[in-house]
Amino acid sequence: MTPAGDGAHVSTTGRPRSVWLALAAVVVYIALAAGLGNLLSGLVRDDESTAQFALGHFIPLAIAIALLLLFLRWAGWGSDVWRERPTPTLIPRRWWLLSIPVLVVLGPIGQLGDVPWVSRSIGTILVIAAGTLMVGFGEELVIRGILLTAVRARHGELATLLVTSFVFALAHIPSSLIAGVSVGAIAFQVVALASVGAAYYWVRRVTGRLWVGMLVHAFTDGVLYLASGAGTPAASMPQGHPGSPEVFPAIVQSLLLLATAIGVISVIREDRRNRRAASDAASSAAT
Known part of the structure; x- marks a missing residue:
C-alpha cells in the first residue's frame, strides 16, 4: 500500500481495498438512485412534484444505502471509511484548507433568500429535507467513503x-x-460537478469526518431544490447542481474554485512528501 496522506489511517483488516470492487458499488448505487429513482418517479403525474420527489428518493435510496452498509459489513473495511485525521492537524498544518468547507457552506446559505418560502408547504420542506439527507448520506458514503478509501489504499492523494x-x-x-440533456450540456456538467466533488473531498479531509460531508451535501442540495423555480427534481441522483446568478453566491463559487485549484497543488506536494518519507524509511531500514 502507498501512504494514505500525511498521517492518514489505512485499515488492513477485512477484504483487500479493491478499486474495482468500490467502483462496482458505485455502479449499483447509480442504477438504483438514477435508474430506479426515475422509474418510480415516473409513476406520478408531473404536476405532483412533491410526490414524485418522495417516490423517486425514499424507496431507491433506502435500498441503495442498505446495500452499501451491507457491503461494508461484508468487506470488513475499517473505520477509515467514516473518519480520518483532519488535514489541518497534520504537518505542515495547512490551516488555509479550512476555507474550503466554509465556502461550501456559505454557497447555499447565500441562496436561502432565493427560496420561495411562502409557496413551499411544511410538508414539502420536510419531504425535501428527508430526501436530500438520504442523497447526501448515500453519495458521500459510496464516493468519499468507499471509493475514496479504496483508491487511497493503492494510490496517492492526487489520484x-x-x-x-x-x-x-x-x-x-x-x-x-x-x-434528454444535450451532449454539450453534459460535458459542462461533468466539469462543474468534478469541481464540486473536489470541494467535498476537502470537506471530508479537513473535518476528518464523513458525516460532516453528508450534512453539507444534504444542506446544499436541499436549498437548491427548494430554490428551484422549475419545481422539485424527481430523480434521487439529479443531473446537475444548478448555480445562482446572484452576486454573493457567484463570489463564493469563484473563491471556492480558486481554493480547490490550489488544493490540487497541495496534494501534489503532499504526495511528494510521502514519497520522500517512504524513501527515507526504506533507506534507514536497509542500513
Whole structure:
C-alpha cells in the first residue's frame, strides 16, 4: 500500500481495498438512485412534484444505502471509511484548507433568500429535507467513503482526489441522459460537478469526518431544490447542481474554485512528501 496522506489511517483488516470492487458499488448505487429513482418517479403525474420527489428518493435510496452498509459489513473495511485525521492537524498544518468547507457552506446559505418560502408547504420542506439527507448520506458514503478509501489504499492523494471527483461527476450522467440533456450540456456538467466533488473531498479531509460531508451535501442540495423555480427534481441522483446568478453566491463559487485549484497543488506536494518519507524509511531500514 502507498501512504494514505500525511498521517492518514489505512485499515488492513477485512477484504483487500479493491478499486474495482468500490467502483462496482458505485455502479449499483447509480442504477438504483438514477435508474430506479426515475422509474418510480415516473409513476406520478408531473404536476405532483412533491410526490414524485418522495417516490423517486425514499424507496431507491433506502435500498441503495442498505446495500452499501451491507457491503461494508461484508468487506470488513475499517473505520477509515467514516473518519480520518483532519488535514489541518497534520504537518505542515495547512490551516488555509479550512476555507474550503466554509465556502461550501456559505454557497447555499447565500441562496436561502432565493427560496420561495411562502409557496413551499411544511410538508414539502420536510419531504425535501428527508430526501436530500438520504442523497447526501448515500453519495458521500459510496464516493468519499468507499471509493475514496479504496483508491487511497493503492494510490496517492492526487489520484484519490481526481478519481473521486470525476467519478462523482460521471455518476450524474445517466440522469442527464434520461432527461434528454444535450451532449454539450453534459460535458459542462461533468466539469462543474468534478469541481464540486473536489470541494467535498476537502470537506471530508479537513473535518476528518464523513458525516460532516453528508450534512453539507444534504444542506446544499436541499436549498437548491427548494430554490428551484422549475419545481422539485424527481430523480434521487439529479443531473446537475444548478448555480445562482446572484452576486454573493457567484463570489463564493469563484473563491471556492480558486481554493480547490490550489488544493490540487497541495496534494501534489503532499504526495511528494510521502514519497520522500517512504524513501527515507526504506533507506534507514536497509542500513
